[in-house]
Each structure stands twice: as C-alpha cells, then as structure tokens.
Amino acid sequence: MKIRVGHLYPDYLNIYADRGNIAVLAQRAARRGYDLEVCAIGVGDDARVGEIDLYYIGGGQDREQALIAPDIAGKGPGLGEAVAAGAAVLAVCGGYQLLGSSYRDRQGAELPGSGLLPLHTVAGERRMIGDVLLQCEWAGRTLAGFENHIGRTHLEGGAEPLGRVLAGFGNDGSSGFEGCRVGRVVGTYLHGPLLPRNPWFADWILAEAAAHQLGEPPVLEPLNDELELLAHSVSAERARTRGGRY
Amino acid sequence: MRLPLKAEIFAARAVGGLSRLAGTGGGTTIPGKLLWKLDPDAIDRLAGRLPRGSVLISATNGKTTTAAMVAEILGNETRLAHNRAGANLVSGVASALLDAERAELGLFEVDEAALPEVARRLRPRAVCLVNLFRDQLDRYGELELVAGRWRAAVRTLDPEASVVVNGDDPQLGDLASERERAVVFGLDDVRWSRPSLQHAADSKYCIRCGTPYEFAAVYVGHLGDYRCPACGHAHPRLDVVARNVELAGLDSASFDLETRKGTRRVRLRVPGLYNVYNALAAAALTQTMEVGLEQIQTGLERFSPAFGRFERITLGDRSVLMLLIKNPAGANEVVRTLVDAGVPPVLLVALNDGIADGRDVSWIWDVDFEPLFEHGLERLVASGDRAAELALRFRYGGFPAERIEVVPSFGDALDRGLELTSAGGELAVLPTYTAMLALRRIVSERGFVRPYWERAA
Numbered sequence: 001m002k003i004r005v006g007h008l009y010p011d012y013l014n015i016y017a018d019r020g021n022i023a024v025l026a027q028r029a030a031r032r033g034y035d036l037e038v039c040a041i042g043v044g045d046d047a048r049v050g051e052i053d054l055y056y057i058g059g060g061q062d063r064e065q066a067l068i069a070p071d072i073a074g075k076g077p078g079l080g081e082a083v084a085a086g087a088a089v090l091a092v093c094g095g096y097q098l099l100g101s102s103y104r105d106r107q108g109a110e111l112p113g114s115g116l117l118p119l120h121t122v123a124g125e126r127r128m129i130g131d132v133l134l135q136c137e138w139a140g141r142t143l144a145g146f147e148n149h150i151g152r153t154h155l156e157g158g159a160e161p162l163g164r165v166l167a168g169f170g171n172d173g174s175s176g177f178e179g180c181r182v183g184r185v186v187g188t189y190l191h192g193p194l195l196p197r198n199p200w201f202a203d204w205i206l207a208e209a210a211a212h213q214l215g216e217p218p219v220l221e222p223l224n225d226e227l228e229l230l231a232h233s234v235s236a237e238r239a240r241t242r243g244g245r246y
Numbered sequence: 247m248r249l250p251l252k253a254e255i256f257a258a259r260a261v262g263g264l265s266r267l268a269g270t271g272g273g274t275t276i277p278g279k280l281l282w283k284l285d286p287d288a289i290d291r292l293a294g295r296l297p298r299g300s301v302l303i304s305a306t307n308g309k310t311t312t313a314a315m316v317a318e319i320l321g322n323e324t325r326l327a328h329n330r331a332g333a334n335l336v337s338g339v340a341s342a343l344l345d346a347e348r349a350e351l352g353l354f355e356v357d358e359a360a361l362p363e364v365a366r367r368l369r370p371r372a373v374c375l376v377n378l379f380r381d382q383l384d385r386y387g388e389l390e391l392v393a394g395r396w397r398a399a400v401r402t403l404d405p406e407a408s409v410v411v412n413g414d415d416p417q418l419g420d421l422a423s424e425r426e427r428a429v430v431f432g433l434d435d436v437r438w439s440r441p442s443l444q445h446a447a448d449s450k451y452c453i454r455c456g457t458p459y460e461f462a463a464v465y466v467g468h469l470g471d472y473r474c475p476a477c478g479h480a481h482p483r484l485d486v487v488a489r490n491v492e493l494a495g496l497d498s499a500s501f502d503l504e505t506r507k508g509t510r511r512v513r514l515r516v517p518g519l520y521n522v523y524n525a526l527a528a529a530a531l532t533q534t535m536e537v538g539l540e541q542i543q544t545g546l547e548r549f550s551p552a553f554g555r556f557e558r559i560t561l562g563d564r565s566v567l568m569l570l571i572k573n574p575a576g577a578n579e580v581v582r583t584l585v586d587a588g589v590p591p592v593l594l595v596a597l598n599d600g601i602a603d604g605r606d607v608s609w610i611w612d613v614d615f616e617p618l619f620e621h622g623l624e625r626l627v628a629s630g631d632r633a634a635e636l637a638l639r640f641r642y643g644g645f646p647a648e649r650i651e652v653v654p655s656f657g658d659a660l661d662r663g664l665e666l667t668s669a670g671g672e673l674a675v676l677p678t679y680t681a682m683l684a685l686r687r688i689v690s691e692r693g694f695v696r697p698y699w700e701r702a703a
Contacts, residue, residue, distance in 0.1 A: 011450070011458075015380065017611030019445065023642040061388040067456050129384050131605070146606045148384055192608050196638045227641065227652065231634040238599070 002035040003209050006052035009060075009068045010040050013094055016148075016191035018058030021092070024195040024202050025054075032220050034210065043071045047078040054088045054209035055079065057095030059191060065094045065103075066111060072098050073112035080116060088184035088208040089116060092194060096179070096187035097121045097151050106150070117180050117187055118156040124173070126150070132168030132190055133239035134178050136201075142166070143198050144235035145190030147244070153189075155180055162188050167243035184208040197231040199223070255281070255292075259344055275333045278341030289336065292343040293352055293368040296327065300352030300368045301531060302361065304396070305376030307576040308524040309334060309355035311516075311555055312376055315528035316353055319537060319545030328353040335360050339368070358392050359385070362399040372408040373400065374531040375418050376523065379467050379575035380448050380612075382604035389448050393417040400425065408534040412523065413482045414469040416449045416459065422482055429534060431486040431526040435501075438491055438519055439463035439470065446574035446612040454479045466520050467575035486530040488522050495587035496567070503529055503543065510543040516551050517587070520579045525549075559694050564667050566660075566689070568675045570682050571595075572603070574612040580676060585617045590674045591624040594663040596656060596681035597636040603678040607632050610639045619645050625666050626650045629659035630681045656684050 007022065022038055029036040041047060041055075060068075083089060091099045100119040103111040113120075127150045134143040143163055152172035155161060161171065162179025170178035171189070179188035186205065188194065195202040207217035259277055281288050293300055303313050310332045317328055327346035329338045334357045342354065356364045358378075365373060375396065380389050400409055400421050413419040413430035422428035443450060443464055451458055452474035464470040473480040488501040499522050500513040514525055529542045551557060557568045567590070571577040584590070599605050619640075626645060628637040633654045641647050653659040660675075667673040677685050 014445070014612075015383070016606075017608035020608070020611035020639070020642065023611075027642055061390055063388075063390050063456075064451070067451065127387065129606075146384070146608065148606065192606070193611055196611075196642060197635065227634050227637050227647075230652070231632075231638055234632060234634060238605075242605075 001210070001213065002037050003029055003206070004051060004053045005036060005038045005209070006041045006048060006055045007038050008041050008055060008057045008072070008095070009043065010058070011042060012064040012068050013058040013060035015061055015064075016059040016093055017193040018056070018092065018191075020193035021058075021090070021195045022056065024193075024199075025206060028199070028202055028220075028223065029206055031223060043068055047075045047082065049078045049082045050085065052082060052087055053212040054090065054205065055082070057089075057091040057098060059093030059095060062105070065098070069098065069103070069111040069113070072114045076114035076116065079114055083116060083183075083185055086184070086212045088205060088212060089186065090205050091187040092191050093149060093189055096189060097153065099180075099185070099187045100153065103151060116185055117182060118159045119153055119180055119187075120156070121151040121153045123150050124152045128169035128173050128244055130168055130242065130244040131235065131239035132170070132178065132243055133166040133236050134163030134168075134170075134190070135166050136163040138181070139200070139204065141200050142232075142236060143188075143190060143194070143201055144232050144239060145188075145192040145194050145198070146235075147189040147191070149189050153180075162186060167239040169244040173244070184211070192235065197228060197235050199225045199228040255288075255344055275335070275337045275341050277344050278333070278337035278339065281340045281344060282337050289340045289343065290367045292340070296349060296352050298324075298351040299371035300327075300354060301372040301374065301535070302354050302356050302365060302368065302370045303374045303376065303527070303531070304356045304358055304361045305527075306358060306379040306381045306573060307579075308376050308520060308527070311521065311551065312374070312524045312527045312531075313353055313355040315525060315546060315549050316531055318549040319528060319532045319542050320351070320353070321541070321545065325350045326353050327351070329355060336363055336367070339364055359395075362395050365399045365403060369404055370407060372410060372531060372534050373403060374410040374527050375421065376412055376527045377415050377467070377469060377575075378417050378449070379573055380446065380609075381573040381575075382606070382609075384604055384606040385601065389417075397421060410527065410530045410534060412469065412527065413484050414465060414471070414523075416453050416468070416472055416479075419482045420453055420479075427534075429485050429530045430482050431530040432481070432484045433465050433469075433488045433491070433519070433522060433526070434471075434484065435489055435491045436463045438465060438493070440465070443468065444578055444614055446578065446614075448575075452477060452479050466523065466579055469523070486526055486533065488526055491519070491522060493517065493519070493586060496583065501525075503539075505529070505533060505539065507533070508539050510539055512543055512546050514546060515549065516556055518579055518583045520576070559689055561664065561689070561692070561694055563669045564664055565672045566664075566675055567672055568677065568682065568685070570679065571613075571676045572679055574609055577613040577676070581613070581615060581617055584674060585621050589618050589621045589623050590667075590672050591622065592627070592663055592666045592671075592673050593618065593623055593625070594627045594629060594659055594673060594675045595636055596630040596659065596675065596677040596685060597628070597632040598630045598678050598681045598684075599632050600680045603680050607635050610636060615640065616643055619643065624649060627659050627663045627666070628652045629654060629656055630678070656681065657688050660685065660688060
C-alpha cells in the first residue's frame with residue numbers, strides 16, 4: 001500500500017528541519033512494508049483533495065509565512081473537505097499557526113489562515129525559545145522538542161491541546177497547554193525536528209494517515225528505537241533543566 | 247562616580263592575567279567583561295585613542311578567517327588591536343582594546359547580533375559584511391531580523407566610512423546601493439556554480455517584491471548571480487572580483503583577483519570557494535585602507551588557517567583533520583570540500599548544544615551530509631552531548647545503522663575514531679564550536695597542539 005503525503009509549501013516553509021520529519025515518516029513506513037510517496041503542493045497548486053492521506057506543513061520565517069498565507073487561506077475549504085473525509089494533517093510551528101483562523105503580527109496586520117483548527121494566534125512581545133516537554137494524556141506518552149515562536153496561540157471552545165506542558169512555554173506561555181489536536185489534525189510548536197526523537201508519535205500519525213485508506217489505523221509492528229529513545233531522553237532532560245518557564 | 251580610564255584598564259588587565267594563571271581558560275573575554283561592567287563607555291574612549299581607527303568584519307561564516315587574512319596582509323608594520331581568538335561580543339572587543347596599549351588600528355571580527363552596538367561605540371572607518379545565512383535561530387532570530395539590524399547599523403555609520411559588502415548576497419549587495427563609499431566584491435566563475443540551490447538556501451526570494459530570484463550561478467548557499475524576474479532587482483556591479491578559480495582538494499584554492507587597481511593571481515593555502523570569498527573580503531577591505539595589491543597578494547598567500555576552522559594535527563602515525571561546523575551553509579561547504587578532496591573512510595562528528603553551538607540542534611537536518619555517504623564514507627563516530635540526535639540524522643538520511651557508533655565522550659570518541667583509522671590514514675573531525683574547544687583541549691593535553699590563546703598571542 002502507498003501512503004500519500006502532500007507536503008505544503010516545502011520551498012517556503014522548511015526552516016526547522018522539516019525534511020527530517022518527512023525522512024522519518026518515509027523510513028518508518030518502508031520498514032512496515034508501506035511506500036510513502038511525497039508530493040510538493042506549492043502556491044497556486046491544486047490541494048489534491050481525496051488523493052492525499054497526510055498533509056504536512058512546516059515552519060518558516062515571518063517573511064515566507066506572509067508570502068504563502070493568502071494561498072493557504074484559499075485552500076482552506078478544500079483542505080476542510082479532505083479532513084472531513086479522513087485525511088490526516090501534521091503542522092509544525094508556522095504551519096501550526098496557519099491552521100488557525102488568523103495570525104496578527106506585531107504591527108497589527110492580520111494574516112489569514114486555513115481555518116482547519118479552532119484557534120487564532122497573536123504576536124506577543126518576546127519570543128518564546130527553548131526546550132519543551134509535553135505530557136500527552138490521550139496517549140499516555142511524552143513529546144520532547146524545541147520551540148521558537150513569538151506568536152501566542154489561543155485555542156477556542158472545544159479545541160483539545162496536543163499536550164500539557166511539563167517544561168517550556170507552550171501555546172501562549174500561560175495556559176500550560178501546547179499544540180492542538182482534533183481527530184487526525186495536529187498542530188504543534190515542537191520542532192527539533194519532532195519525529196526522530198518521538199517515534200511513538202511518528203507511528204501514530206503514520207497509522208492515522210493509513211487509516212484514510214484502510215478505514216481503521218493499522219497496528220504497526222514495533223521497531224528497534226534504542227537511539228530514538230536515547231535522543232528523546234536527552235531532549236526531555238534538557239527541557240527539565242533549561243526549558244522556558246512561565 | 248567615574249573611575250579614571252587608566253585605573254579601569256589596570257584592574258581589568260590584572261583579572262585577565264589571573265584567569266590565565268588559574269588555568270580557567272584563555273582569559274580572552276574576562277578583562278573586557280569587567281571593563282564593560284565598570285564603565286561601558288570606556289570602550290568608546292579606548293577605541294577613540296587608536297590613531298588609525300577601527301575596521302569591523304561581520305558574517306555568519308568566515309569572520310575569524312577573514313580578520314586573520316586582513317592581519318596577515320597588514321603584517322608586522324601595523325600594530326593591531328585584534329580579537330584573534332574569536333571573542334567577538336562587545337566584551338571581547340573591549341578585551342582586545344585593553345590588551346593592545348600601543349595599537350594603531352583596531353581589527354575586529356564582530357558577532358552578527360553585536361554589530362550595531364560595536365559600530366555605534368567604535369565609529370569604525372570601515373565595515374566589511376561577508377555573508378548572511380540562517381544560523382542558530384534560537385540565538386540570533388530570523389535572518390530578516392539580523393539583516394534589518396545590519397541595515398540600520400550601516401545607515402548610522404559616519405558618512406566617510408567605507409562599507410565593503412558581498413554583492414553575491416542579495417541582502418548585502420543591496421546595502422551598497424545606499425552608500426557613497428561602498429565596495430562590492432563577489433565571484434564570477436560559472437564553472438563552480440552548483441547545479442541548483444541547496445536545501446538550506448536562504449534569501450531565495452526577492453528582497454524587494456518576494457518573487458523567487460532567478461540564479462545564473464549559485465556558489466555557496468544562496469550566494470550567486472541573482473536577478474528578480476518581476477521587479478528586476480539584481481546583482482550589483484562588482485568592484486573586487488574572483489575569476490578563473492581553481493580548487494585543489496584540501497590543499498589550496500587559486501584565483502585571479504581583479505580590482506580597479508589591477509589583477510593578481512592569488513594562491514591560497516586553504517581550500518574551498520568559501521575561503522575565496524573570505525580572501526575577496528579581506529582584499530576589498532584592505533584596499534579601502536590604501537594597501538597595495540602586491541602586499542594584499544603576498545599576505546593572502548602567506549595566510550595559514552585560523553585555529554579549529556581547518557586544522558591538521560599529527561597524532562603519532564595518524565592525523566586528524568579538524569573542520570568546524572556550526573550552521574547548514576558552513577557545514578555544506580565542509581562536506582563539499584571533503585567530497586572534492588576524497589572522503590576519508592572514518593568521520594567523527596561532534597554535536598554539542600551549548601549557547602555557543604546553538605541550543606536548537608535542528609540545523610543538522612538541514613545540512614546535506616548525504617554526499618559523504620555516496621562518496622565512500624565507511625564509518626561514523628557520533629559524539630557530543632547530542633550524539634544520539636546526530637546518529638539519527640545519519641541513519642534516517644540512509645547511512646546504515648551498523649556503521650554508526652554513538653560515543654558521547656570526546657576522549658573516547660577520538661580514541662575510537664583513531665582506532666578505526668588505518669595507520670598513515672587521516673580521521674576527519676567535524677565539531678561544533680564548544681565540541682571543537684573540548685577536542686582541542688584533549689589533543690593539546692596529549693601534547694600535540696598549543697592552546698588557542700598561546701597561538702593567538
């Protein structure tokens with residue numbers, strides 16, 4: 001079986017090693033006998049609704065983010081349709097902000113978003129930079145990563161966070177929550193990149209992507225994740241000792 | 247109360263000497279930090295005493311090397327205040343000023359973020375900007391932000407100050423258009439163009455209108471010959487140019503140095519296009535100081551590399567080649583240099599995540615390490631505090647897991663790397679900044695290299 005990934009704006013949003021996330025998905029899929037096919041979806045391209053199992057959106061600098069915001073806003077309804085039909089989405093950092101309804105920058109200018117998740121983001125005064133550790137109660141697991149954002153993301157009614165902040169700033173530096181998860185749509189500020197040091201989550205999103213075609217998420221056989229778990233524990237320790245405090 | 251400058255200088259110098267005696271390091275920034283605390287304006291006054299003024303060099307990559315090339319060109323006849331050990335924050339500049347009482351000229355490499363403050367205090371006669379790549383986003387912030395601060399700093403320079411910029415960098419080339427006394431340097435040899443922009447390329451979009459640039463040539467990162475198809479923003483005219491470049495593996499790089507005052511063939515004893523850029527910057531900067539072409543050529547040809555940037559150390563019957571890596575653009579050039587010269591079978595990569603390395607290690611995923619796998623790399627020893635993350639980078643990049651060893655301790659990693667290297671062979675070591683300092687300390691404890699502050703003195 002082929003898992004089809006639509007990588008949105010890879011030329012613009014790629015600042016936090018997003019290709020590391022894609023490489024992890026590809027190799028972990030291959031080792032379970034799935035092909036992972038990645039196609040780039042750029043400005044002006046069709047969103048290929050129905051043909052994509054997982055949409056991936058990475059992080060970019062403010063300038064790049066502003067350049068693509070109108071395009072993703074235009075793709076919003078199509079992406080909403082795809083999600084309603086079971087496609088999964090993983091969005092990191094700038095991409096996460098673009099999943100919401102809007103982003104207001106320091107000058108008060110408002111960038112539109114795709115509206116896939118019930119949230120909006122407002123630029124704050126200081127960047128929130130540092131190592132992060134989350135407890136994902138829905139999975140009984142932790143996520144470790146690095147955050148670097150000036151936007152404060154506010155979840156709106158009914159939105160579940162991805163996790164509770166054990167160390168670091170999270171969505172807004174005050175709520176104690178990080179990221180947002182609605183069904184198979186996940187947005188987070190965690191990069192580093194996210195997936196190499198959080199293999200359980202890589203497998204979860206991979207299974208959810210496969211579920212778009214299979215109906216149910218398949219059970220993926222475990223891999224030898226010794227190195228991944230070592231990287232996770234170092235990253236988690238970093239967050240505990242030097243992550244941001246609010 | 248303000249202490250007399252003399253008393254401040256005396257106190258600050260004494261502390262530096264104590265730090266060296268106590269064995270806590272080179273003592274290269276401690277006097278400056280103290281002076282900075284006692285009286286921040288003392289730096290302005292110290293710099294004001296330099297009869298020939300100061301020149302500043304900033305860049306993401308190549309600051310230390312470019313400044314060392316300038317020092318070599320100026321030679322012994324100019325007494326310099328020079329932060330040659332690479333302490334490039336305001337305090338490091340202050341320390342260098344303290345150290346060189348009878349200096350005539352200040353030669354300072356300056357951290358990208360510290361440039362505006364250092365320029366404001368020193369009122370330099372010339373500022374040289376070599377490149378701007380994405381680097382340690384956790385520390386410097388986004389590239390646009392640094393570019394904006396540089397632009398503002400350049401606008402506040404004295405009107406007669408010279409601005410020397412790399413025209414192959416869209417952000418920097420544009421700074422020249424605003425200045426009367428600007429010198430633009432760059433490369434012109436399409437034979438060395440990369441086939442396409444690399445993954446980590448920055449400044450791909452027109453700085454005026456946002457349209458993707460069309461590149462007639464791409465040399466290093468996004469540096470090249472660009473033109474915006476929509477608004478026409480393009481590469482400026484070059485005043486100091488390298489043509490007919492020849493790269494000879496790890497040994498040397500030669501080029502025709504063309505300037506308004508004539509042309510010379512220059513043969514550097516350091517490799518790679520990135521060093522050709524550093525040499526161009528040094529040549530263009532010294533030309534603004536009325537240095538003759540002959541002296542520029544001989545200085546560049548005499549130059550040997552700055553510590554840890556590119557260093558070959560013999561350890562018994564094996565040798566170690568140390569190449570500093572700190573961001574995607576620089577690491578990509580190191581990889582290219584190794585591939586051009588022949589990839590050594592064993593590689594030690596040492597990744598730390600201190601403040602000086604960047605706490606965010608995601609940048610290693612933006613480096614194109616893959617050409618090493620395709621050109622004969624047999625073994626990787628991954629070391630440093632984030633050794634596991636580095637091992638994952640190689641493994642998910644397609645390098646076989648059974649050929650990777652994770653050895654976080656530097657001493658053990660060096661031993662293992664040398665053990666895997668055959669007699670007479672060379673171990674390539676790619677460390678981040680604090681890993682480089684630690685590895686050098688180990689090697690010097692074994693009696694093979696001098697500590698950096700001795701060499702710097």
